[in-house]
Amino acid sequence: MVVEADPHKKTDPSAEFDAPSPHNLASAGGGRTGAVPDLGERAVMTAMAGDNWLILKVLDGGAVFTVEAGADNFAETNGRAATDVDAVRAAMIEDMRELMATLKK
Known part of the structure; x- marks a missing residue:
C-alpha cells in the first residue's frame, strides 16, 4: 500500500489532481476511473x-x-480465498477519511 499527502501552500493543486497518474501512463489502456462522492x-x-x-x-x-x-492477484490462489475488491475499495475510502481528519488537526 502506498499513501501520499501533497500539501500545496502557494499553488493550486487542481492541476496535479487532474494530471494522469504515472500508473495510468505506464499501463496500456489506462484504467477505469469513477467519482467517489462525499469525499x-x-x-x-x-x-x-x-x-x-x-x-x-x-x-x-x-x-x-x-x-x-x-x-x-486478488483471485483465489493456492487455497487462499479470493479478496473482496469491494471491501478493499470501502476500506481505502474509510482510511482516506481518517487520514484527512488526522492531518487536519
Missing part, C-alpha cells in the same frame, strides 16, 4: 489491471491525497 472537494477511484491495483485520489483544500493498494 473531499473531488475524489476518484481508478482500477487498473482489472481490479488488481486500486488508486484513490482526493483533492481537498490545498492538498492532494493518494492511497494505492494492489495485489498480484
